[in-house]
Amino acid sequence: MNNYVAIYDGIGEKFDQAISKASEREVEVNTFFHMLGDVNNKRVLDLACGHGFFARQMIERGADEVVGVDISSEMIKLAINDSLDVPNLQYHVHDVALMPHLGSFDLVSAVWLLCYADSEETLVQMLVNIHNSLLPGGRLIAYTSNPDFRLGICNFTRYGLTILSEEPIEGGFSCDAQFVTEPPVPFHFYRLSREVYERAIRRAGFSHFEWVVPMIPQKHLDEFGEAYWYDFQRNCDQVGLVCQK
Numbered sequence: 192m193n194n195y196v197a198i199y200d201g202i203g204e205k206f207d208q209a210i211s212k213a214s215e216r217e218v219e220v221n222t223f224f225h226m227l228g229d230v231n232n233k234r235v236l237d238l239a240c241g242h243g244f245f246a247r248q249m250i251e252r253g254a255d256e257v258v259g260v261d262i263s264s265e266m267i268k269l270a271i272n273d274s275l276d277v278p279n280l281q282y283h284v285h286d287v288a289l290m291p292h293l294g295s296f297d298l299v300s301a302v303w304l305l306c307y308a309d310s311e312e313t314l315v316q317m318l319v320n321i322h323n324s325l326l327p328g329g330r331l332i333a334y335t336s337n338p339d340f341r342l343g344i345c346n347f348t349r350y351g352l353t354i355l356s357e358e359p360i361e362g363g364f365s366c367d368a369q370f371v372t373e374p375p376v377p378f379h380f381y382r383l384s385r386e387v388y389e390r391a392i393r394r395a396g397f398s399h400f401e402w403v404v405p406m407i408p409q410k411h412l413d414e415f416g417e418a419y420w421y422d423f424q425r426n427c428d429q430v431g432l433v434c435q436k
């Protein structure tokens with residue numbers, strides 16, 4: 192896992208540049224808040240919180256408290272700096288696969304966390320820690336790499352991310368990619384299979400789960416046109432996932 196510390200410590204502020212240029216970001220945000228629903232009076236654990244984008248938005252939308260966790264101390268430094276005036280928000284540096292118990296939460300959010308699990312075992316470790324952090328009936332709201340994506344069909348450059356290469360590993364693919372920024376920012380992630388995800392979810396003890404197809408906001412369909420989103424819809428690299436304890 193140390194690999195990821197180094198990668199995101201090096202990315203730092205460039206992540207904000209990447210998401211502000213990527214048309215897929217609005218789809219992630221739209222789909223995430225649709226899956227999350229009403230966050231009023233809820234306690235939320237935001238995993239792989241990065242520079243705190245979703246953590247701050249959840250406080251703005253009425254969450255009682257948000258605890259953000261990220262493996263990169265550089266990303267947490269940015270999150271703290273960007274959240275100085277935001278109440279009821281705290282941040283910690285941990286690897287989710289190894290994190291201590293931080294309390295019991297109504298919701299756990301994890302936007303682009305599970306795609307850093309390099310094997311079924313790591314995915315199970317993350318999901319067990321998430322399960323242990325949820326109150327009975329609590330939900331995990333995740334967004335991750337879509338197991339059904341096939342690089343041979345199309346790349347995702349026009350949406351903000353280029354997959355440079357991928358290598359088959361047990362249970363999925365190990366992928367080298369870069370954010371479409373100037374200069375490009377390289378990173379590494381994993382696309383584990385649907386079978387591996389679903390077995391890991393059950394092994395971690397979740398009672399129900401549901402895959403959620405990313406939802407392009409109507410204003411982006413209107414602005415960019417249907418043809419622009421054709422590849423995104425036929426061979427999407429990302430997917431939502433909701434798991435209930």
Ligand SMILES: C[S@@+](CC[C@H](N)C(=O)[O-])C[C@H]1O[C@@H](n2cnc3c(N)ncnc32)[C@H](O)[C@@H]1O
Binds near residue numbers: 199260262285302303
């Ligand atoms: C693409 S960024 C997403 C940040 C944030 N969720 C967002 O969408 O704005 C991925 C984040 O995952 C973090 N990360 C990767 N592996 C992790 C792990 N094992 N535990 C905690 N954070 C991790 C990285 O440091 C990075 O900040």
